[in-house]
Amino acid sequence: MTAVSPWGVARGVRVALRPVRVEDAETLAELSRDNRDHLRPWEPEREEAYYTVRGQRENLYGLVSALALGEMWPGVILVDGEVAGRITLNNILRGPLQSCFVGYWVARSRTGRGVASEAVRQALDVAFGELGLHRVEAFTRVDNHASQRVLARNGFTVVGVARRHIHVDGRWHDERLFERLAPWDDGVALHPPGLF
Template sequence: MTDNPDALAGELPAGVRIRILRESDAERLGAAYQRNQDHLAPWEPVRAPEFYTAEGQRSNIRGKLGMFAAGTGVPWIMLAGGRAVGAMTLSGIVRGPFLSAKLGYWVDRDYNGQGVATAAVAHVLDAARAALGLHRIQAATLPHNAASQTVLRRSGFQEIGLAPDYLHIAGAWQDHVLFQRILHPPVQGPGRG
């Protein structure tokens, strides 16, 4: 992956900074999830009450940092004025001929509509290509999540299908629209254009 987590940091619109998640972010991330609980509820799994605490986030962060150390995931946090205002995660990183990962993200309700999500996705895609050497990123949204679909389309993702009963969200198995973004131009070879 990368030996320098600071190389994966950057600046976004609205005074937001993005960097790799740290265990010391537990309190601010717990507060952000508490603040956005109703905002995120339709788009996320049902969470246990401890998820919204600093200790619950500390445990969550340790798991994500374990994936980062193993090279199977990259967790970012978005910060504004010392507050957590969102997160981006590349998960399920697969090397070899696949060179692929899955993208997940959320943005604080107070930062919606300010270009933060689109800029953060662009930042993560650039890091996935340049620093991580990935070829393909996949994302999934609920069919009625028009805002997230707009962010993905603006970021060059193409819709590739519908996955029935894909994730257990808001207490039910729900269909998801699948998107992908190819990060490198296709290789020209025999029979390929």
């Protein structure tokens, strides 16, 4: 679970994913600080320490440990080789569910160029290929139309709305739940052919 994804192209820029590294702390601290206002409507409130190198390093230690345990796949989004956002396959469930949630964000300077759409496409390759999952789910605030377009471009369908599902930006918000089934889904197989 440590391979770098092959490069994809989104409107003239090269996009790739790779798992986070503790060494990303300084870059992610700076990126998080620079995009704090941009992400405020969509991300949970964070302690001030989160925006420091030390806070990011502590966060990354936990994420790298969760990756090693197979609980999540936390990644960075690379644009032309530079970290431009985060993407995570969260809450990986095995057994009869074989599912996870995807969450992502892209720096304001990289939005509107298809970067998020390409990153989600690559994350689905990881989820359905490398991890052998059957379902990927995603939540977006009902007013986050840009993120909903990203999901639609990647074949997600709407399941429904969870009322007052997330507390961000000072209040509870409704969220729309999306799902995407693995391309190998035949209604019977627990895993993709040949993976296990």
